Amino acid sequence: MEKFVKHFAEQFDETDASEFTIETRFREFEEWSSLTALSIIAMVDEVYNVKLTGDDIRKSSSLLDVYNIVKSKM
């Protein structure tokens, strides 16, 4: 889970990695945009070999939500 948080945080250029925990509501960050969302989808595909969809992101508000979706698709 820690690694997931680390990979997730790496997709944000301007937000400090220390601000990310598994509980973080990432869509509330000022930096959040469709480009960050696409980076997360690409990261999950590359690192976990899981295809996330736009709907998966829509359903998620915290990192834990995304983590659970990724786990369920593995």
Add this chain to the structure above:
Amino acid sequence: MTIKVLRTNEIDQNTWASITNGFNESFDRVKSDNEFIVYYQNTVLGYSFHALAFDDSGILAGSTTIIPQYYIVNGVKMLFGLSGGSFVKKKFRSDIFIFSDMFEALRLHCNKENIKVFLGVPNKNSYEYSLKFLNQKHILDIEYYALPIHFGTLINSKNKYFLNVFSITFSFLLQSCNSFLSLLKNFEALPSKISLLYNEDFIKHRFSKGYKVIQTGAFFYAYKMVNENGVETAYLFYYHENNKKTSRALTKAINFVRKNENPDLILFIGSMHHTQFNLFKVPKKRVPQLLPLVYEVLSDFSESFEEILSNDKNWDFGLANFDVR
């Protein structure tokens, strides 16, 4: 956020002003309300479909448009919708689903209007979004074909004069050979399973303001001159001989443009499906802007319909179908 879908003629003046401002702000352009209205009315139905997103205080957050076009698919005429003019204002971009919600509203509306398929040629930023968030499918990357006439001007070289003399001579000889060859042999494009319905009405609407449309006997071609960073570029949109793409029509069109416009570069962007020796195919790595064609089917269709749409070889698609210039 409230999303409304309206036809071009149902949008009031104040909203047009907001659409124009939003578009100009997003893309750093200086279009007028009237340019948009004329462009979106100039379609086979006389209007387009616009999804407009408003925030809780009624401020326009974004807009996207579907332009109706008739296509012939395996001999059957049907209505497609080409997406374009999309933007979400900077202030609202943290809500990454505004665009997909507008699209969903358009899907529901356009399905009722008997539009079967949405097409799009998204830019670099929105291509991935189209695939991941709108669930659209990639068909092909539109091909570029070029004939550099003033090569020195194109690459802005110190040896401009020498390169230009060389390329003018080369292109002249090439065209002379092609003119001669076209007397001996005419290559005809194989019929495509999917193509725009080219009729008088379409041509009248598609090539109205800013285009040069030439008809001489059986030959018909349309092009547009654009100055891009000092390079006079002739965009060839359409070349037909008796309603078919042929190498002879291409040769005639290029000869006409060369003689009458003296361009630095002649470009054709689209599928050809016939042998020709007039233009050079630009390698994908060298194209100035990748133009991916994406699609989605709106209503329930058979698998064979999807198979036809997803096969890049079935398409006759180019700048005549859409215009980014």
